[in-house]
Amino acid sequence: MTGANTALNLTVFSVFVLLTLYIVYRASTRNVSASDYYAAGSSFTGTQNGIALSGDFLSAASFLGISGAIAVNGYDGFLYSIGWVVAWLISLMFIAERLRNTGRFTMGDVMAFRMRQRPVRAAAANSTLVISLFYMIAQMAGAGGLMALLLDVHSKLGQAVIIVVVGIVMVLYVLVGGMKGTTWVQIIKAVLLLLSVTMLTIFLIGKFGFDFSSMLDRATQRSPLGESVLAPGVRYGATGLTKLDFLSLALALVLGTAALPHVLMRFYTVPNAREARKSVVWATWMMAIFYSCTMIIGFGAMALVGTDKILDAPGGENSAAPLLAYQIGGTVLLGVVCAVAFATILAVVAGLTLTASASFAHDVYANMIKHGEAEPRDEVRVARITAVCVGVLAIAGGIAANGQNIAFLVALAFALAASANLPTLLYSMFWKRFNTRGTLWSIYGGLTSCLLLIAFSPAISGSKSSVFPDVDFAYFPLSNPGIVSIPLSFLAGFVGTVLGGDEADPEKQAEMEVRGLTGLGSNLR
Amino acid sequence: MTKALPSVSRPATPGFATFEKPRHSLLIDGDGEPDFSAIQTSEEFRALKRRMARFILPATVLFLAWYVTFVLLSAYAADFMSTPLFGTVNVGLTMGFLQFVTTIVITMAYSRYSRRHIDPQVDRVRALAEPDEELA
Numbered sequence: 014m015t016g017a018n019t020a021l022n023l024t025v026f027s028v029f030v031l032l033t034l035y036i037v038y039r040a041s042t043r044n045v046s047a048s049d050y051y052a053a054g055s056s057f058t059g060t061q062n063g064i065a066l067s068g069d070f071l072s073a074a075s076f077l078g079i080s081g082a083i084a085v086n087g088y089d090g091f092l093y094s095i096g097w098v099v100a101w102l103i104s105l106m107f108i109a110e111r112l113r114n115t116g117r118f119t120m121g122d123v124m125a126f127r128m129r130q131r132p133v134r135a136a137a138a139n140s141t142l143v144i145s146l147f148y149m150i151a152q153m154a155g156a157g158g159l160m161a162l163l164l165d166v167h168s169k170l171g172q173a174v175i176i177v178v179v180g181i182v183m184v185l186y187v188l189v190g191g192m193k194g195t196t197w198v199q200i201i202k203a204v205l206l207l208l209s210v211t212m213l214t215i216f217l218i219g220k221f222g223f224d225f226s227s228m229l230d231r232a233t234q235r236s237p238l239g240e241s242v243l244a245p246g247v248r249y250g251a252t253g254l255t256k257l258d259f260l261s262l263a264l265a266l267v268l269g270t271a272a273l274p275h276v277l278m279r280f281y282t283v284p285n286a287r288e289a290r291k292s293v294v295w296a297t298w299m300m301a302i303f304y305s306c307t308m309i310i311g312f313g314a315m316a317l318v319g320t321d322k323i324l325d326a327p328g329g330e331n332s333a334a335p336l337l338a339y340q341i342g343g344t345v346l347l348g349v350v351c352a353v354a355f356a357t358i359l360a361v362v363a364g365l366t367l368t369a370s371a372s373f374a375h376d377v378y379a380n381m382i383k384h385g386e387a388e389p390r391d392e393v394r395v396a397r398i399t400a401v402c403v404g405v406l407a408i409a410g411g412i413a414a415n416g417q418n419i420a421f422l423v424a425l426a427f428a429l430a431a432s433a434n435l436p437t438l439l440y441s442m443f444w445k446r447f448n449t450r451g452t453l454w455s456i457y458g459g460l461t462s463c464l465l466l467i468a469f470s471p472a473i474s475g476s477k478s479s480v481f482p483d484v485d486f487a488y489f490p491l492s493n494p495g496i497v498s499i500p501l502s503f504l505a506g507f508v509g510t511v512l513g514g515d516e517a518d519p520e521k522q523a524e525m526e527v528r529g530l531t532g533l534g535s536n537l538r
Numbered sequence: 539m540t541k542a543l544p545s546v547s548r549p550a551t552p553g554f555a556t557f558e559k560p561r562h563s564l565l566i567d568g569d570g571e572p573d574f575s576a577i578q579t580s581e582e583f584r585a586l587k588r589r590m591a592r593f594i595l596p597a598t599v600l601f602l603a604w605y606v607t608f609v610l611l612s613a614y615a616a617d618f619m620s621t622p623l624f625g626t627v628n629v630g631l632t633m634g635f636l637q638f639v640t641t642i643v644i645t646m647a648y649s650r651y652s653r654r655h656i657d658p659q660v661d662r663v664r665a666l667a668e669p670d671e672e673l674a
Contacts, residue, residue: 088619088630092612095637099605102644106594226625233626243628244620245612256613263609290652297645301638308635524574530586531663533572 019165021344025352030182030359033201037186037194047379047389050396051118051371052281053193055537059288061200063295066279068199070097070270070296071206071303072361073155073354074423079304080337081330083311084323087232087242089249090311092259094304096266101300104271105293110286111442111529112277114537120277121376124437124456127521128449130385134376136456140433141274141372143460144426146406148273149365151422153179153411155331156358162327162335164351173412179355180408183363187370187400195363196282202353202360207303209353213334214306216341217313225309232316242315258491262424265495269427272434275368285537310334317341362407370399424493425467432459432498436506442529445522447506450514455506462501466494565666572667582666586659593651597644604640608633 048054057065075097082090116122121137156179157172166172186198221228229243236242249259270276280289314323314333317340326332338350374396379387387395414422437455440447466489467473473480475487491497510517528534565576577583611619612630619630 088612088634091631091634092609095605095608095634098638098641099601102597102601102641105645106598106648224625226627229626241620243626243631244616245630246616249613250616259613260609263605267605287652287657290649294645294649297641301642305635305638520575523578527572527574527577527583527663530583530590531660533577533664533667534574 021348022164022351025348026355029205029352029356033198033356034182034185034189036197036201037190040193040197041190047118047375047392047396049193050191050393051278051367051375053191053196055282055284056193057196057282057288059283059291060295062196062279062283062288063292064203064299065196065199065282066276066292066296067299067303068203068206068360069275069279069364070273070300071203071357072152072423073159073358074151075303076206076210076307076357077155077159077331077334077354078423080307080311080314081323081333083308084314084318084333085320085330086248087236087238087312087315088245089247089259091308092245092263093266094307096263097270098297098300098304100267100270101293101297103268104276105290105297107442108271108277108438109280109289109293112438113280113283113286113289114532114535115525115529116281118278118281118375119372120274120434120438121372121380124441124452125376125380126525127441127518128452129515131381133449133452133456134380136453138372138376140429140456140460141376142369143464144274144429144433145365145369145372146403146410147422147429148275148426149362149369149403149407150410150414151426152358152362152365153407154414154422156355157411157415158331159351159354159358162332167327169415172415176411176415177408179359179362180404180411183359183366184401184404186359186363187366187404188397192282192367195360195367196279198360198363202356203299206353206357207299209349210303210306210310213338213341213346213350214309214313217317217337218309220317220341228309228316229312232312235317235319236315237320254490257496258493261428261491261493261496264499265424265428265431265493268435268495268499269429269431272430272438273426274372274430274434275364277434278368278371279364286532310337313337366400366403366407369403370396373399425463425472428467428493428495428498429460429463431495432463432502433457434459436499436503440506440510441525444510445519446510446517448510448515448517450512451506451508451510454509455502458505458509459498459502463494463498466491466498470494564668577663577666580663580666582659582663586656586663589655589659593648593655597648601640601644605637608637 079090079093082093112123115126119137120141121134124137125133153176157176160166160172160175164175166175186195190197218225218228221231233240233242238247241247249255280292283289283292311333314337318333318336323330323333323336326336335347335350335354339347374392378395379385379392433456436459437452440451440455469486469489470492471479471487471490472492473487475485476482524534565573565580567573611633619628619633621629623629623632
């Protein structure tokens with residue numbers, strides 16, 4: 014990583030930003046109604062949205078983080094990818110089609126469909142904002158770390174400037190393009206990412222005569238851990254507690270994906286349930302190919318670059334893929350990989366900003382403050398103002414979290430989504446008696462228990478790698494709370510419903526069930 | 539696939555706007571909106587739910603059990619998972635890759651099952667509450 018290629022990286026990156034901004038601008042000519050801003054007028058095809066879904070989902074954590082984790086920890090790094098691919102089956106069979114048929118713009122539309130509107134929408138908006146902000150701060154902090162590696166920017170001030178630039182560009186995407194522009198950014202980025210990852214993989218495996226086994230063999234020779242990198246246990250196998258932590262993580266990964274607000278919102282950009290289904294099919298293919306490639310890239314980096322050299326590089330684990338690219342393709346390939354990594358951060362953060370602003374404008378402003386009678390123009394105006402505020406918050410949070418351990422923030426977002434959103438979504442779709450009280454208990458029970466357990470976990474205090482290493486209030490031994498907070502949220506929803514409160518409205522329940530399965534009453538085709 | 543019909547042309551009372559006799563009475567209320575409670579208890583809708591459950595329940599049990607097995611084996615049977623299978627590729631890596639394969643297989647199977655068995659039944663349920671579109 015010398016400064017020599019900084020200019021090249023910057024050029025490729027600027028070209029990407031200018032090109033996408035131009036496309037966003039061109040795509041946004043009739044970006045006026047609420048439906049245009051939030052859901053791109055539901056005008057995308059399943060294929061387009063499927064590619065955009067994978068673009069929204071594959072963050073820098075997936076690309077640099079997973080390949081780096083595999084390059085350093087071997088088998089145990091691979092486990093993330095498996096959870097994230099398998100998780101799409103839940104989205105496919107339970108969530109995507111019903112969500113498209115039932116709601117219009119946000120997750121709150123579905124959760125509040127047959128409940129009392131105001132409290133449930135408030136709860137849905139709270140959980141959307143918390144999850145999106147956590148996810149976004151992790152991405153922004155990651156951007157700072159990446160810069161250190163890719164552009165040779167080492168001062169905290171320089172990295173802060175870059176975080177601000179990333180923040181401004183992402184808010185521009187959202188303000189100018191709305192959902193339509195943001196979706197096109199996701200599509201371009203997803204195609205670029207998948208193409209470059211596939212090319213890298215083919216080059217790489219070609220170097221070993223297309224023999225995966227001999228590549229692994231070489232990898233074990235270059236790793237200080239030897240043969241054991243191919244077996245489970247390097248990272249999570251030490252004690253019974255770390256194994257439990259691993260189970261907790263595995264649970265959060267597989268249950269969280271289908272309930273991430275920015276993933277849910279994508280399903281509104283297609284015209285009907287069949288296109289929503291097709292979106293997931295496309296996204297699943299993209300994910301499976303992508304994560305198979307990252308596995309090969311990870312072990313390839315271990316074999317060609319060597320674990321020690323990766324850990325000594327400025328970005329640590331995250332530098333595995335760029336170092337590998339430099340090794341096999343020189344500065345040009347390195348430039349491409351870096352630009353794709355930037356693009357990934359930008360696009361993911363733009364998607365999150367849009368989701369957070371839509372949730373505030375649609376659930377809080379239009380439905381709670383204006384009781385569902387807001388002017389669409391005002392609603393979009395509020396959404397745009399919110400996008401700017403969210404952008405500022407994310408920039409500030411990103412600068413504050415720069416240099417922190419970001420992996421736990423991303424894992425936390427998944428655990429939060431799995432705890433606060435998934436039980437509520439499943440109950441309201443499949444359990445007739447589920448009522449307003451159950452909904453609120455389930456959302457807030459999952460959200461607060463998850464946040465509390467994280468606050469008292471080793472990720473925050475008490476160990477060398479925590480946020481506050483000098484104090485110790487880690488009363489909860491696991492760094493991922495999912496294994497406790499997810500069942501707790503299901504239980505809270507059940508108990509809240511059984512204990513009473515408003516009875517479930519059977520007519521609304523009938524409407525939701527019929528509409529969810531058939532689209533009747535939604536004016537969708 | 540039938541052509542879209544503007545929803546405003548939906549008749550207020552069953553069969554009112556058509557010249558031919560409707561093949562069945564529409565399950566819609568006085569405002570022309572679908573009567574959801576009646577549809578929910580209709581045989582067509584119940585058949586739709588049965589068809590969905592017939593695929594989704596076994597598929598979900600299968601993929602969750604397979605995923606949990608993989609996770610538990612990785613956590614508690616590291617020795618078994620590191621048994622070499624092909625050269626240096628061991629049981630764990632193979633099982634992990636097979637998770638991708640099964641995910642794709644279930645996804646494609648669901649997609650195919652939906653096209654053949656669910657979508658036509660959805661159209662039948664929708665026909666309960668919509669004017670006959672072939673006439674339009």
